Amino acid sequence: MADLPLAPGSTIGILGGGQLGRMLAVAASRLGFDIAILEPEKDAPAARVAAKAVAAAYDDPAGLEKLAKVASVVTYEFENVPAASVAKLVEMGVEVAPGAKALEVAQDRLVEKTFLNANGAPTVAFAKADSAAEAVEAAHQVGAPALMKTRREGYDGKGQRWVEHAADAAAAFEALGGVPVILEAAADFVRELSVIAARGRDGATAVYPLAENHHEHGILRRSIAPAQVTPALADQAERIAARVLKGLGYVGVIGIELFEMRDGTLLVNEIAPRVHNTGHWTMDGCEVDQFEQHIRAVAGWPLGPTHPTARVEMLNLLGEEANDWRRFAAEPETRVHLYGKRDAKPGRKMGHLNRVKAL
Amino acid sequence: MADLPLAPGSTIGILGGGQLGRMLAVAASRLGFDIAILEPEKDAPAARVAAKAVAAAYDDPAGLEKLAKVASVVTYEFENVPAASVAKLVEMGVEVAPGAKALEVAQDRLVEKTFLNANGAPTVAFAKADSAAEAVEAAHQVGAPALMKTRREGYDGKGQRWVEHAADAAAAFEALGGVPVILEAAADFVRELSVIAARGRDGATAVYPLAENHHEHGILRRSIAPAQVTPALADQAERIAARVLKGLGYVGVIGIELFEMRDGTLLVNEIAPRVHNTGHWTMDGCEVDQFEQHIRAVAGWPLGPTHPTARVEMLNLLGEEANDWRRFAAEPETRVHLYGKRDAKPGRKMGHLNRVKAL
Numbered sequence: 245m246a247d248l249p250l251a252p253g254s255t256i257g258i259l260g261g262g263q264l265g266r267m268l269a270v271a272a273s274r275l276g277f278d279i280a281i282l283e284p285e286k287d288a289p290a291a292r293v294a295a296k297a298v299a300a301a302y303d304d305p306a307g308l309e310k311l312a313k314v315a316s317v318v319t320y321e322f323e324n325v326p327a328a329s330v331a332k333l334v335e336m337g338v339e340v341a342p343g344a345k346a347l348e349v350a351q352d353r354l355v356e357k358t359f360l361n362a363n364g365a366p367t368v369a370f371a372k373a374d375s376a377a378e379a380v381e382a383a384h385q386v387g388a389p390a391l392m393k394t395r396r397e398g399y400d401g402k403g404q405r406w407v408e409h410a411a412d413a414a415a416a417f418e419a420l421g422g423v424p425v426i427l428e429a430a431a432d433f434v435r436e437l438s439v440i441a442a443r444g445r446d447g448a449t450a451v452y453p454l455a456e457n458h459h460e461h462g463i464l465r466r467s468i469a470p471a472q473v474t475p476a477l478a479d480q481a482e483r484i485a486a487r488v489l490k491g492l493g494y495v496g497v498i499g500i501e502l503f504e505m506r507d508g509t510l511l512v513n514e515i516a517p518r519v520h521n522t523g524h525w526t527m528d529g530c531e532v533d534q535f536e537q538h539i540r541a542v543a544g545w546p547l548g549p550t551h552p553t554a555r556v557e558m559l560n561l562l563g564e565e566a567n568d569w570r571r572f573a574a575e576p577e578t579r580v581h582l583y584g585k586r587d588a589k590p591g592r593k594m595g596h597l598n599r600v601k602a603l
Numbered sequence: 604m605a606d607l608p609l610a611p612g613s614t615i616g617i618l619g620g621g622q623l624g625r626m627l628a629v630a631a632s633r634l635g636f637d638i639a640i641l642e643p644e645k646d647a648p649a650a651r652v653a654a655k656a657v658a659a660a661y662d663d664p665a666g667l668e669k670l671a672k673v674a675s676v677v678t679y680e681f682e683n684v685p686a687a688s689v690a691k692l693v694e695m696g697v698e699v700a701p702g703a704k705a706l707e708v709a710q711d712r713l714v715e716k717t718f719l720n721a722n723g724a725p726t727v728a729f730a731k732a733d734s735a736a737e738a739v740e741a742a743h744q745v746g747a748p749a750l751m752k753t754r755r756e757g758y759d760g761k762g763q764r765w766v767e768h769a770a771d772a773a774a775a776f777e778a779l780g781g782v783p784v785i786l787e788a789a790a791d792f793v794r795e796l797s798v799i800a801a802r803g804r805d806g807a808t809a810v811y812p813l814a815e816n817h818h819e820h821g822i823l824r825r826s827i828a829p830a831q832v833t834p835a836l837a838d839q840a841e842r843i844a845a846r847v848l849k850g851l852g853y854v855g856v857i858g859i860e861l862f863e864m865r866d867g868t869l870l871v872n873e874i875a876p877r878v879h880n881t882g883h884w885t886m887d888g889c890e891v892d893q894f895e896q897h898i899r900a901v902a903g904w905p906l907g908p909t910h911p912t913a914r915v916e917m918l919n920l921l922g923e924e925a926n927d928w929r930r931f932a933a934e935p936e937t938r939v940h941l942y943g944k945r946d947a948k949p950g951r952k953m954g955h956l957n958r959v960k961a962l
Contacts (some may be wrong), residue, residue, distance in 0.1 A: 252928055252941045252954075270629050273652045276928070276941025276954065292654035293632045528890065531938060531959055546933045553912065569611055569635070574905045579890060582611045582635025595611075595635065600890055 246316035246339040248445060248544030252276030257315030259302060261288030263583035264321035264519050269293045271535035282311045289584045302329050312336040319496060319542045323350040323517050341495035341542040346517035349492060353395050353426050363491035365484045365512045369429040376414035382427040383410035392416045395424045431511060433503035437471055440523035441485035442497045442537045442547050449489055450547040451482050455522045463591060467558040469525040480510050488515060497538035499523060525556035528579045528598040557599040566594035605675035605698040607804060607903030611635030616674030618661060620647025622942035622952060623680035623878050628652045630894035641670045648943045661688050671695040678855060678901045682709040682876050700854035700901040705876035708851060712754050712785050722850035724843045724871045728788040735773035741786040742769035751775045754783045790870060792862035796830055799882035800844035801856045801896045801906050808848055809906040810841050814881045822950060826917040828884040839869050847874060856897035858882060884915035887938045887957040916958040925953035
């Protein structure tokens, strides 16, 4: 087992080699850690800033063994890591954080919403459906219009579609592949917010100021942080974060997407058991950003401060937008973050800008 | 030749794999660059955060060729890179910054002081000596006590000794190995300051606020920045930096160590044609730190802002002091930076702390 707090010079493993893994690796290196990336793709963004890289499928036993040999603590950059891989690593004596429960909850939208409501973190009304007939029934139950989502997989708006009338639910079910789904009541929200929070191995928690988020075509476009909110709203978000973190026995940074409703209450849209796109503003708006915070937590270090030091507008660079780097580099208020991805496919997250203003 | 400004996705080469190379590599990765490290030691701190590493001597032609094949722009993390290696890289079509002139000046204390005085950057009185007899003569010329330094090599107080009386100069000369030296008049300074400045490929310059520095046994212990200085003193430092940068036709970040004299004038102690230990505070006290600034400059990007966003006390962690990481990690105001060095030899720079306060 890992000797915690993990000493500098130790190796932290990361499942996943994308931009989140890359920014985690950079944060870890600042604290004196080495990073080992497990990721199928060779030459992945995170692998290019890591001391060690294992190019293997996430469920490849030999790859997992290689990782376990060098890393006593392992974390992940995305929630669709196979649960069996995490179990295997734990069997081999590796500390895996945020851990199996967080994955189990985050990998199935039905389990997730059930967990949230059971833990005092309210969501919209929802119902599950395993067949076309159940889908119609579910639509009548939650009311139309409603959002149908596959229970598993799906991100950035993929694997979901709107059901305008209950009668359309059967067709929607088939269009999503006939896999188990949930139907979510439409949230008549005034704003989308998110809270990035962390929990240490000692159970201590730390919460960043809320971000206000704007999506386009299901993909995050812009976050503004700290969001303009009342103290009561901030309190509500903190309470939700504390309940979720405790309920999951969580270790690490979590992203919790929220709807601000007309009556001033917050509903949880979804949780992501990892560092989160709506927390990228912390890289230039906090002393300890979400990436270092996550590394601190999984390494068993004390959590760092989360107060804001600047007002930040974070803008995602999608696809060829990143080609405008010359212009962004010349803006004095703009901090440029590029992920080193080779192929600027449409809609692909290639980087982000943090436009910084004094508080 | 490199196509400048250098596009993200390109590889920047760094000669040297220590902590400065490591922090440069991390800054470059944030901007989407890959890094290739040339350094004799395998598994060096910078190599462990770089996409590519060439383990070869700095003057190994095959190693330099390998570097030139992947990197169109090369920089260095220390001033004792062989000038012939830089010349070879330039021959192979590589852009090397800060460039040959900066190295030539920084590698020989006599050339350096002569350059500084010729460019309106005043220093203490000095005289050269190539023999024991000349050393005594030089001591009479500059006056005792005086500091004798080898013209080449030497850092962190190595390769130098005090001459209390002119008659001792011959013995000091022999003790330093009988190599060419210079004798520097003692500077009756009130404070040691430094200025970190940058010059872009377009000739634009940017200057960080001054740092106040405290040395122990010839090694930097502490920097406080922004230093409390009068506007007149800050102006003087900026003028000196501008002259030095222009005189060297410099590209990149430079560290200029200064003596603040009793009469309020600044003398240049020495220049370091690279990112500098007294600029580490910028990592937590500026929007763009000295490492990103250097990468921006050598890549032909516009320079970033240099205004302070916090007050920082930077403390070097020498040798086993870094073993106290548990304590430092628990201090909310302390940002921990560890270099991933395996062997905590006495006096070795293992990391630094930035203790941050609001401005």
